[in-house]
Amino acid sequence: MWFTLAEHAVITAGEHDTGHGDHHTSTGLSNNKLGMWLFLGSECLLFGGLISTYMLYRGRVGEGPRPSQVFDIPFTSVSSFVLLMSSLTMVLAVSAAHKGDDRNTNLWVTITALLGATFVGGQVYEFTAFYNEGMGFTTSLFSSSFYVLTGFHGVHVTVGIIMLMSIVGIMKRSKTPGSKAETVEMIGLYWHFVDVVWIIIFTLIYLVPA
């Protein structure tokens, strides 16, 4: 399906060629943004593979605890809410960046990173709690595939946080205000993608009964 969408985008993009205007690129979309979209398309299949593995194995608990025995849905709901709110602050950061307002961009980027860190902190706490309840990485097929899927997502959030903190540093070095707007926007694309993936993971793992 993603291939279809992408091909569709290719063909639509090709239509713009004949249009005039001073587009730097054939599609009018900057190389960086197009590259990021393509990368995120690829990421869909990465998470697709991991989610399929989890869905196949979520009932195979062996001697270990069942999902319903360990999951603390209210706790995870709160941390999911925190992650979703970080998408809002990310939007505010991108908007400030486009206005050339580096001060507010810095502010919102920092808040986004903090909210992301809260989410990752929650995940670490949750993993520790599960471990203490007897659900280790190798306990069962369910536990292995759970840790791999949520772990990969957690790594993605962490990478996002590192990028957010780095862009704050890089913006401080830059002399022209707003010059990093596109970079902020690209990190934003990545950040929203990781959030959307979490909505799917949260629904499938925690909300849909096994």
Next chain:
Amino acid sequence: MAIIERPPSTEVATPATPSSSLGALKRPVSTTGWKSWVFTVDHKKLGIMYSATALFFFIVGGLEAVLIRLQLAAPNGKVLNADLYNQMFTMHATTMVFLFVMPMAAGLANYFIPLQIGARDVAFPRINAFGFWAFLFGGIFINLSWFMGGAADGGWFMYAPNSGPVFSPSHGIDFWTLGLQITGIASLTGAVNLITTVLNMRAPGMKLMRMPIFTWMQLVVQFLLLFAVPVITVALFLLSFQRNFGATFFDVASGADPLLWQHLFWIFGHPEVYILILPSFGVISEVLPVFSRKPLFGYPFVVFSGAAIGFVGWGVWAHHMFASGLGPVSVAVFSVATMAIAVPTGVKVVNWTMTLWGGKLEFTVAMKFAIGLIVLFTIGGLSGVTHSVAPSDTQQTDTYYIVAHFHYVLFGGAIFGLFSGFYYWWPKVFGKLLNEKLGTWNFWLMVIGMNMTFGPMHILGLQGQPRRMYVWTEQRAGEGFFNLGFWNTFASIGSLILTVGVLLFLINIVITARNGKIAPLDPWNARSLEWMTSNPPKEHNFDSIPTVSHLDEFFHRKYQEDANGQMVQVKTAEQVLKELEDNADAHIHMPSPSYWPIIIALGLPVIAFGMIYSIPISIVGGVIVLFGVYGWAIEPSTAPDDDFDPPTTTKDVVHVG
């Protein structure tokens, strides 16, 4: 020393010092010597580096194949023992697929896509350099296992339980898994880069439907890679976690489903088949029109049948698994899909044949290889259709019939296409023509050798000789025409002829480099944009970016219709080139060389070593990668204008990338 701008100016200006990219490190600026290659971001240099490395691995993979054939040449073969034989066929396939055909196609793509679409470089030159180094280090990493306790031995599709620690206790499969992750990163970044390049960097007027067909086929391939690589990434991660961290994803005893691996592998693996063949389809779709003196017959059909193969290629993976008991509905669906994918492939064969029809054929070596592809690929394609018939496929699964099939499509198809490309594009890349006479010998020995090697395998397979059987005995050889011993020996002799054929190509390279004929500007009377520049191309490709108004732009600049509707030559290639030179851009600032791509790529195998031996090593690797990423992020892709020599006002500078 400053970064010299292209084209170099005649006036000598005061050297400016390049600004530092991270603290003490200054940008590399050498334009000659090894540094100009190691730190380059030039797509042409990287294309050559990709291809040269791939050619090296072709020799490695070829030697592995010869050892396999020597082992099977006579009854009770003693060349290899069973264990070494398992490693040999696993690494032969891995090397040929991941370290030869894919990177060779990537090399051609790197070199020719920007030239064919009228660009001066790719969209992300540093990512391009990173991709090459990741591929090289990944390839070396996989092969290091030979010296560190034995190579991978589970077969190239590495089914469970053979991939588990019980059946493969050495570190071979760990090296294989992690090495393929690294080359996978190279493929993925390459895909993002090349798709962006094709979509965004086309010359004015170069609509999608005016793009040279090689670029089109590569575009489809890069989309396949973009979506197929992450699937194998997941599978390889799961296998790594099973082998290194005690998970049980494919362990039946723990209640796991071994078919999970098969599905993940083939969802990647089948698109991979088209990733291997479509670049060669692209190459011969360039070569056939040039040497038939006719436009490609049905250009849109060739484009859309390529795209159709790209789509349907996602719906046929389970035909690799007919013998695993998928159930009648799945088997029926995948059978029909597999038959369906033969249609767009057949469309292409028809288009190529119709391109030849009525043409003024010129049998250069490039043309011979292209025609060789049509014939040999069709044979392999037909045996492929027999696999879509599930009952027959179940009989043939894991026999030499399969080996025969995929060598006809991959050797007779993919590799013949690449060789066609070598002979066709060699003058473009190196400015010298490969020797045609030696090339003809090269071609015929390869044709004879390959048919002698892989042809009898159809018989062997239908007689039930299992794939991956490491030894045969006289008692089980059979009689008369179906004597397995005779055909095994025959195939082994064929493989030696094939080796001589390939050897002639290597000799041809050496002879051409020493005293090859200097190529004229337009040696083949070619049609597409990559020929509209000098041989070899200048560092900035085009002095001025051409405006495209036709498919086969270069041809249409040279030839126009006269009053009688005949195409007549109105300009020579030299005149066309002169027009571009007369309008040359004054100052072109190419993307600047960088340390960071190779530094980041160097961190990856270090991380992988740590995964196998000790986690602290991984942390060191991680730090190297992180350091490289920061250096990369802070350093602009093209150096600031005042770092260039001569200093220029920003107004008349053309920035690339």
